[in-house]
Amino acid sequence: MRSSLSFSLPLSLCCSLSLLIAKLPHAEETLSVDNEAVIEQLQQEFHGSYPETASPSNKVQSQELVAAEAEWGILPPYQTTVWTYNGKIAPIIRIKLGETLKLTLHNKLPQATSIHWHGVRLPNAMDGVPGVTQPAIEPGASFTYEFTPKDAGTFWFHPHANSPEQIERGLQGLLIVENPDEPKYSQDLAWIVDDWLLEKGARIHDRFVTGHDLMHDGRWGNVVTVNGQYRPSIPVKPGERIRIRMVNSANGRVFAPAVEGIEAQIIAVDGLPTQSPIRLQNFYLAPGNRIDLDLTIPKNAAGKTFAVLDSFGQKTNTLAVLQVKNTTAVTTPTFKPIQAKHFPDWRSAIDAPVTHEFMLNAMRGGEHGITWTIDGHSGHDIIAQKLQAQRFYRLRFTNLSYRLHPMHLHGQFFQVIAVDGRPVREGFWRDTVLIGPKQSIDIGLVPIDKGLWALHCHILEHAEAGMMTTIRIQ
Secondary structure, three states, X not given: OOOOEEEEOHHHOEEEEOOEOOOOOOHHHOOOOOHHHHHHHHHHHHOOOOOOOOOOOOOEEEEEEEEEEEEEOOOOOOOEEEEEEOOEOOOEEEEEOOOEEEEEEEEOOOOOEOOEEEOOOXXXXXXXXXXXXXXXXXXXXXXXXXXXXXXXXXXXXXXOOOHHHHHHOOOOEEEEEEOOOOOOOOEEEEEEEEEEOEEOOOEEOOOOOOHHHHHOOOOOOOEEEEOOEEOOEEEEOOOOEEEEEEEEOOOOOOEOEEEOOOOOEEEEEOOEEEEEEEEOOOOOEOOOOEEEEEEEOOOOOOOOEEEEEEOOOOOOEEEEEEEEOOOOXXXXXXXXXXXXXXXXXXXXXXXXXXXEEEEEEEEEOOOOOEEEEEOOEOOOOOEEEEEOOOOOEEXXXXXXXXXXXXXXXXXXXXXXXXXXXXXXXXXXXXXXXXEOOOOEEEEEEOOOOOEEEEEEEOOHHHHHXXXXXXXXXX
C-alpha cells in the first residue's frame, strides 16, 4: 500500500505514512451540518466494531516474571549485560481469547519498574502506569496483574517507569492473544524488532535521555535485532504459509519493513484485523506499532533465502533472513485471511467538530534541559480531556515542532480521519499514529473503556522529558 501522507525530514529524507487519502473537499470547505446528527450516525456505524466487554472462559493462566540483570549475546561472541524478564529478551506469552492472565512481576532491578500492557484493553488499574494507575514497583517488591483481554491479537508489554533506560536495556515482551476460530498457519512467528546503541565490546551505551536524543527523534541505535538476535536466520519450508507478528519496541527508530522477493499482506494493525488485506508497501512501523503479515514461501524456493528488510531512511537494514530448507514443498494452507467482522464507514467523520486540538512542541529548561510538551504542559499530572464513554469524538494532534511524534493512546483504539485538514480513510484501527514535522492529524474514536488513560509520544525520550498527559473516560 503506497503511502500518501508525506512530511519532510532532515537530509531531505521524504517519508510517508500508510494512509489512503480520499478525494474529498478540504475540511475547512465543508458546509456546516447538524453536529449531533452526524455524531449519532457515527456512533451507530461504530457499534459492533470490537467487543465492549470481555468474555471470560473461567480459565486462568498464572505466570511469574522476574525483572533482573542478565547476560545476552546480541552480537556473538560478545556477551552484553542487559535487563530481562526471566533471563530472556522478548519472551512470548500466549493465551487464548477468554482466558484470564494472572501474572506476578518480581522486581530484582536496582530501580522501580512496572509493566504496561501495550494495546490491551483491560481494567484501568492494570494498565501499569506509575502515578496514573498504580504505584511503581520498588526494588525487591512484587505486583500482580490480572485481566481478561477483550481482543485477540498481537500486543506487547514493557515498563512504564524510566522507560528510555529500562526498555533500551532489554525489558520487553510479547503478549499474543489467540483466537481459536482463526485459521492455522504453517508457522506463527512473533518478532520484537528493536535497535541497540552499543559501544566497543557490545556494551550498552549507558547515557540515557541525552540532549542529542531530545533535540532529535529519540535514541537511535547502531545494531538492529529481532527478538534480541542480530540478523537471525529463520528456517522455513517451501510452500509454508506464515504469519509474522511484528512489534516495533525501539526507543525512537521507525521501521519500513519489506520481504524481498515475496509479496506480503498486512492482515492486522496494532492488534486488530484490517478491513481487508493490505499489500505491504511503504508502511511505517513507528515505535509502539504492530503489524501482522501473511505470506507464502514459493514451492520452488527450496534452498533459497528471502531477506526481511527495513527500508526507512537512507540505509537499508536486514532484519532477518527466511532460510528455506532444501526439502520437498509442503501443502500450503488455503483460507481467507482474517479481517474485521465490522468496520465503520465513517465517511461523515470529517463533518464532526474537533473536540480538542493537542499542540505538540518543545521548550528550553526542565530536568533534561529540553522539555517536550502537550498543550504547553509536561507530565501526566494534567487531565487534558474528559470524554464520555460511547460517544464519538474527533481529536486533533498538531505538531508545532520539526521532530517525529508517534502518539500513543492507552486503553482505546482510533482511526485516522484527516491529515492537515484533508479527509483520509484507513482500513484499520490504531492505538499509535506517527505525526510528522509541522503536521496535523485528526483521529476519530468512540471510547469504551472507562478510567484515567495515558496519552503520550512513544519516542521514549520525548515522553520522559514531558510529552505525556492523560484523558479521563467517564
